[in-house]
Amino acid sequence: MPSPLTISLDAMGGDAGPEMVIPGAAVALKRRPDLRFILYGQSEAVEPLLARYPDLVAASRFVHCEISVRMDDKPSQALRLGRWKSSMWRCVQAVRDGEADVAVSAGNTGALMAMSKFCLRTLPDIDRPAIAAMWPTLRGESVVLDVGATIGSDAKMLVHFAVMGAAMARALFGLERPTVGLLNIGAEEVKGVEEVREAGHILRAIDHPNFEYYGFVEGDDLGKGTVDVVVTEGFSGNIALKTAEGTARQLAEYLRSAMTRTLSAKIGYFFARSAFARLREKMDPRKVNGGLFLGLNGLVVKSHGGTDSEGFAAAIELGRDMVLGSLTSKIANDLEYTLGSMRKQFAEQTAAQAQTA
Template identity: 70%
Template sequence: MGGDHGPAVVLPGAEIAAQRHPDARFVLYGEEAAVLPVLEGLPRLKAVSTFHHCDVSIRMDDKPSQALRQGRYRSSMWRAIEAVKLGEANVAVSAGNTGALMAMAKFCLRTMASVERPAIAAVWPTLRGESVVLDVGATIGADTQQLVDFSVMGGAMARALFGIERPTVGLLNIGVEEVKGQDEIREAGRLLRELNLPGITYHGFVEGDDLGRGTVDVVVTEGFTGNIALKTAEGTARQIASYLRAAMSRTLMAKIGYFFAKGAFDRLRDKMDPRKVNGGVFLGLNGIVIKSHGGTDAEGMAAAIDVAYAMASKNLLERIEADLRAFGSRTSPDAALEAPESSTP
């Protein structure tokens, strides 16, 4: 029911995803009068779906506290998240109100034992391929411990999504020098360097232009900075696309040049298409929740479901839990005492 267009976009997106993943099954929550007419026109999705009517839908402008009061236990958003908690679904996907989705997910699923705050991780297109960037909007600000947690969770996601054994992790900063940046960032960098965690390779500080270069596999920052970076990148991609369209249609010679270079321009457009990397992953919860852009179309919604499918099928939760346990063992007071024994033949 969420997003700018509700079932008219969400369901066709699920239909595309059902074609891509024939073994996937869908549990749909929403208002019967809005969902069923659209579902009737999507035979492939209908054949692999179970529908549950819900009386309440969370509006895009509802405050998180208001959504929790009015929509807990009854809304389509809550029911979808609860299905993950009860084991009736592996992952929940929503294009709805981000604040309400995060509030409900935290309340229903709870955070993992050693995680203070969850993060939203996004897949970022780069010159080298793709990177994971987090946090892109779950919380404002982050202390040293939270930045280290984000690094561990982002590394687990990169291993699950990209198949990289030891992904490189960088902390987003105003410079690469160790003396630059806020105290929390410098301290997080020191910890990651000294701990040498088994699941990741700490690269050091990275700057804004490293995001597009793909300097590291995982870029870690706090939610305020990450969200601005995400929206700036998306806006820049659209701006460049508009410039290209205008330039290619300005003169007859430009139109002829476009005709001969159409293949190259199509590849560029595909690479810059924000829909192809839609789907933010809520990390740090006892369950997987994916947030789609509310303004996306069916192809973008399908991309978010693709991310959900990958995260569920590659056991993201188990990977994060294992990495957090490894991190805890490195930082526990007993670790120093255990080290000599483990090195003794």
């Protein structure tokens, strides 16, 4: 049996707080017995729930915290008032101090990002971290980033997102050289804003040994699974994510309504119920719950605040997989190669300009 892997949990995070986090940790432990947990939260809310799960108690350590960050707190306010004392801060701090391998929280996204950046700091040459999400496709799954951490990105940041997303795909999917595409309004090289076009030129020139730059991809390529990694900035990425989630709920409601409208429809559903069950499982957002903060000196997973125990367990397992895949070291090594290639490109361009001057 592999050595235990320790995950720190913000037990107070999310819409339901401990009532979702504690059962979710129990589900994850049942599926992954190699896990160990450090739970941070308010004792009066956590300990009565924790006592219901003896196996989780045996595999966990609980730490009382005076403060819990509210879902509507502003990031600056949460950072100012919740530092040192909040369950969210202590959860991230455990990763910084080497007590945990990865932190998982379903709490306030802005506050979690602010605390993670302040506590863990970013990797060299990374200006802003990105949130990477799993995206179900016709081919399986893809990585999409950024889905909300950074509003507006220059070409350099998009290149960094591509490198980090590719490293995540290597760690998660076991791919030696995943394909990477830049989300754009068309596949032609002349389309799109200047930052995206420039990022495309840089990525093509780098010819990175650990991923293949595919080119531009469009919105419908997200569902097709045209590439393993789709790169965009946080504004458009978050809109795409929320649109996909809403569309999935809309289709589910259409199917439910159609299957109960008439007697013949109900009979048809009876005979096709196994197929519909598989469809529901495929469209279940809980299966891909969890956004990974990329670009930090440590691993942090953001779970959807409104998920249930199954969804939170999926976020925990995502964190586990990233630890086992040595994601942080992969990103650091790939960024070092990329930075060297970009410096070489700049030197060559400067020399060429000097010759023509």
